[in-house]
Amino acid sequence: MTGAGERPGLETPLTSTERDDLRRRFEARRKAADARMSDVFAFRPLERPFAAVTGAVYFFFGRAPQEIPADYYTDPAVMVASQERAQYEHLLAVDDDYVPYLMPWFGTVVAASAFGCRVSFPPGQDPAVDPTYYPIQSPEDIRRMRRPDPERDGIMPKILEVQRYMKANGTLPVGITDFQGPLTTANQLMGYDKLIYLMYDDPAAMHQLMDTITTGLIDWVTAQKAVIGEDLHYCIGDQQMYLGSNAGVWFSDDDAVLVDADLYGEFVVPYNSRILTAFGGGVVHFCGNGTHHAQNFLATDGLVGLNTFTLHDLDATARLQSLMQDKVVLIVGDHTPLDYRAYFDALRTHLDPRGVAILSLYSPILGLLPDGRYEQTDRAVDGADDVYRELLDAFGSTDATH
Numbered sequence: 001m002t003g004a005g006e007r008p009g010l011e012t013p014l015t016s017t018e019r020d021d022l023r024r025r026f027e028a029r030r031k032a033a034d035a036r037m038s039d040v041f042a043f044r045p046l047e048r049p050f051a052a053v054t055g056a057v058y059f060f061f062g063r064a065p066q067e068i069p070a071d072y073y074t075d076p077a078v079m080v081a082s083q084e085r086a087q088y089e090h091l092l093a094v095d096d097d098y099v100p101y102l103m104p105w106f107g108t109v110v111a112a113s114a115f116g117c118r119v120s121f122p123p124g125q126d127p128a129v130d131p132t133y134y135p136i137q138s139p140e141d142i143r144r145m146r147r148p149d150p151e152r153d154g155i156m157p158k159i160l161e162v163q164r165y166m167k168a169n170g171t172l173p174v175g176i177t178d179f180q181g182p183l184t185t186a187n188q189l190m191g192y193d194k195l196i197y198l199m200y201d202d203p204a205a206m207h208q209l210m211d212t213i214t215t216g217l218i219d220w221v222t223a224q225k226a227v228i229g230e231d232l233h234y235c236i237g238d239q240q241m242y243l244g245s246n247a248g249v250w251f252s253d254d255d256a257v258l259v260d261a262d263l264y265g266e267f268v269v270p271y272n273s274r275i276l277t278a279f280g281g282g283v284v285h286f287c288g289n290g291t292h293h294a295q296n297f298l299a300t301d302g303l304v305g306l307n308t309f310t311l312h313d314l315d316a317t318a319r320l321q322s323l324m325q326d327k328v329v330l331i332v333g334d335h336t337p338l339d340y341r342a343y344f345d346a347l348r349t350h351l352d353p354r355g356v357a358i359l360s361l362y363s364p365i366l367g368l369l370p371d372g373r374y375e376q377t378d379r380a381v382d383g384a385d386d387v388y389r390e391l392l393d394a395f396g397s398t399d400a401t402h
Contacts, residue, residue, distance in 0.1 A: 051357065076169075
């Protein structure tokens with residue numbers, strides 16, 4: 001029971017009145033975002049940047065331990081209540097471009113689990129792959145690989161179960177879960193050392209590995225879209241950022257920054273292209289400096305956007321934008337820096353705002369430092385709305401309605 005004036009816990013379901021209001025606010029946000037995000041993907045100038053500054057995250061990283069529901073991964077009702085409560089509170093507090101949706105979040109390990117990786121659920125943390133066990137040890141193991149069945153293998157069935165629950169009981173549209181692309185999934189299955197050796201020692205086996213994973217990932221996205229009722233060429237969102245009809249899919253390519261450009265061109269670009277074109281184009285996420293892959297990105301069929309978390313390397317982000325030649329949109333994101341005004345000022349001087357959307361994941365206990373590390377903090381005053389207003393001011397947008 002919540003007392004008068006006391007903030008409800010994130011596990012507290014919305015009332016029927018709050019759910020109706022959430023739905024109304026969602027529809028208004030999506031309608032406004034449709035036109036503005038279309039302008040971003042057309043590289044047209046905007047009076048104010050397309051930006052979301054939100055603490056309504058679906059993952060545990062950066063969240064206060066006392067706000068993490070114990071049954072988040074075991075009870076879909078708790079996941080729905082937690083997400084809808086955080087999203088509703090955001091819509092009440094911040095008038096940005098954030099468009100909420102329900103995310104069946106089980107970490108970055110879902111696809112790998114279906115190919116044989118073991119998954120652990122550490123208390124108070126996001127699910128993770130067991131780093132002591134790699135199911136693929138040799139080319140012979142690759143030749144024995146089979147496409148996973150989304151209804152049977154790994155934790156894919158759990159995701160579909162949660163999506164069905166969200167579809168039937170939630171207030172908002174349901175998105176596809178986070179999944180790693182072929183490269184990072186292969187790394188999860190083999191480990192970095194064996195995978196790099198495989199590229200040099202047995203290229204044919206490497207291509208077979210990537211081909212099998214890619215086919216499985218396309219099957220996986222298709223199965224999810226069938227459950228949630230999302231069109232193949234439409235994607236409600238990518239890590240809190242609205243996409244809509246501008247993209248049909250997104251996935252994480254977190255190990256891209258670690259791989260040589262020539263190897264990436266040979267062993268990754270063709271397979272990323274297959275996934276992206278299967279859904280009419282999409283967005284790829286990575287963290288850090290990916291400028292050495294600029295030509296690879298331009299050669300990736302179906303790539304319409306890059307979701308790059310800067311880790312405070314704004315020089316690299318600016319360089320990447322210049323190399324993309326107004327052909328690939330940048331979703332520039334990260335956890336909110338501790339000195340966020342200086343960061344937004346620098347971001348404005350580094351980037352042409354055309355073709356850019358800004359995502360700042362707000363955490364009251366975590367911030368980004370200029371050297372790319374994260375540090376715990378105590379933000380007693382500056383809420384997400386304060387951060388958003390500073391972002392607008394840094395970009396020369398002081399509209400009182402925002």
